[in-house]
Structures are given as C-alpha cells and as structure tokens.
Amino acid sequence: MDVQVWTEFLRQNWLVIAVALVVLLLIVNLVKTVVKWALVLLIAAFIVIYSGISLKDIGDAVNTVKDQAVEYSKNEVLNAMKNEAKEAKWVQNGDGTFTITTPNLEVTGTPGNDKVKVVFRGVSLGEWKMSDALEIFVQEAEKNSK
Structure with missing residues (x-):
C-alpha cells in the first residue's frame, strides 16, 4: 500500500469521505442498536469499494505481512x-x-x-x-x- 496512492485518493475524494464521516457520526450518535453498527460497516465497505481497493488487494497485503512474519520467526x-x-x-x-x-x-x-x-x-x-x-x-x- 503506497502512501502516494492514498494521498491522491484522499485529494480526489475528500468530499465523499467528509460526507461519509458526517453520516457515520450522525448514525453513531442517533441510532442505539445493532443496526447502527451494520450501517457503519456498510458505509465503511462502500468507502473501501469506492476507493478501488479490492478484497484481493487486502488479501495480498495480509499475505505479505504473514510471509514477512513467518520469515522473521x-x-x-x-x-x-x-x-x-x-x-x-x-x-x-x-x-x-x-x-x-x-x-x-x-x-x-x-x-x-x-x-x-x-x-x-x-x-x-x-x-x-x-x-x-x-x-x-x-x-x-x-x-x-x-
């Protein structure tokens, strides 16, 4: 995961992220049930999917960290x-x-x-x-x- 990619993503999508954060804060403050956390996870998943990060990318990152940990061990x-x-x-x-x-x-x-x-x-x-x-x-x- 390159820092430059993340900064470029944040620069291009700051408005979507800001709106998502406001909606998350409203949900956390107003909704007091399990539905709250379902909505939070749904919004977080939307941001991850919208960012172009796939589950394969996340899996690759996890595998890389795991391989490094095994080699260190x-x-x-x-x-x-x-x-x-x-x-x-x-x-x-x-x-x-x-x-x-x-x-x-x-x-x-x-x-x-x-x-x-x-x-x-x-x-x-x-x-x-x-x-x-x-x-x-x-x-x-x-x-x-x-």
Missing part, C-alpha cells in the same frame, strides 16, 4: 538454535520419536525422517524440513545427552 528460531544448542536436552520417547528441549525451543521428530515439529516459546511453528542448521542442532543435542 524462522530467523529468530534459527538464532535461538545456535545460541541454545549447548543447553539442548535430547529425550528418546517410547514411540521411537525424539524430543529436544531448550529454554525457548522444543523440536520433535523421528530419527531418519526429513521433517520435525518446531515449537518456539510455546507457539507451534508447524513442521519444518530438516535443514543444515536443524541437523547441526539435533546432532549437538544428541551429543549433549550422551
């Missing part, structure tokens, strides 16, 4: 793996899986499998493919437990 996890590898505790579970725990991480997997489940600070980050960094972390934890 992965970097944080990999840094935590590097920093906490010496404290990693390897536990062989009864079902053939292993669990590695550190103060901030929990990695669960099956020996020989190329995927592990990663939990960072209590938040599940799903299944990850075994990368070089993960492989080194697992080996370090295994070495620590012997």
Whole structure:
C-alpha cells in the first residue's frame, strides 16, 4: 500500500469521505442498536469499494505481512538454535520419536525422517524440513545427552 496512492485518493475524494464521516457520526450518535453498527460497516465497505481497493488487494497485503512474519520467526528460531544448542536436552520417547528441549525451543521428530515439529516459546511453528542448521542442532543435542 503506497502512501502516494492514498494521498491522491484522499485529494480526489475528500468530499465523499467528509460526507461519509458526517453520516457515520450522525448514525453513531442517533441510532442505539445493532443496526447502527451494520450501517457503519456498510458505509465503511462502500468507502473501501469506492476507493478501488479490492478484497484481493487486502488479501495480498495480509499475505505479505504473514510471509514477512513467518520469515522473521524462522530467523529468530534459527538464532535461538545456535545460541541454545549447548543447553539442548535430547529425550528418546517410547514411540521411537525424539524430543529436544531448550529454554525457548522444543523440536520433535523421528530419527531418519526429513521433517520435525518446531515449537518456539510455546507457539507451534508447524513442521519444518530438516535443514543444515536443524541437523547441526539435533546432532549437538544428541551429543549433549550422551
């Protein structure tokens, strides 16, 4: 979402926006029911549709933010793996899986499998493919437990 696009939109449609804001204020002050919020949402949707912003644009923006957050989380996890590898505790579970725990991480997997489940600070980050960094972390934890 470019700031220049928004300023141009505001410059061209300031009258429509001003009228919509006045109508919204009147609705909020005069109507005291659920209908009030339905009308507020309807007017807000009208302004969004009138501005030319589609739901696809909003979805693209959300996906971009999500992708950036996932990439940032992965970097944080990999840094935590590097920093906490010496404290990693390897536990062989009864079902053939292993669990590695550190103060901030929990990695669960099956020996020989190329995927592990990663939990960072209590938040599940799903299944990850075994990368070089993960492989080194697992080996370090295994070495620590012997």
